[in-house]
Amino acid sequence: MTQETTTMPFAQIYILEGRTPEQKKAVIEKVTQALHEAIDAKKETIRVWIHEMPKENWGIAGVSAKDLGR
Numbered sequence: 001m002t003q004e005t006t007t008m009p010f011a012q013i014y015i016l017e018g019r020t021p022e023q024k025k026a027v028i029e030k031v032t033q034a035l036h037e038a039i040d041a042k043k044e045t046i047r048v049w050i051h052e053m054p055k056e057n058w059g060i061a062g063v064s065a066k067d068l069g070r
Contacts, residue, residue, distance in 0.1 A: 010047045017052045
């Protein structure tokens with residue numbers, strides 16, 4: 001196993017609005033676990049920030065996600 005680092009990993013996740021609190025909780029838990037395993041960071045040092053994007057602010061191929069019904 002590698003030497004544990006003392007840095008504070010910070011993950012930013014961008015998702016469309018509309019996820020449940022349970023889904024966001026699962027994202028935070030799984031991203032934390034992935035960083036812990038991948039870079040041997042202490043879970044206590046890992047930060048996860050979820051950015052919820054309004055569907056009208058997210059464009060796909062020139063059309064908003066809202067207009068695409070996403």
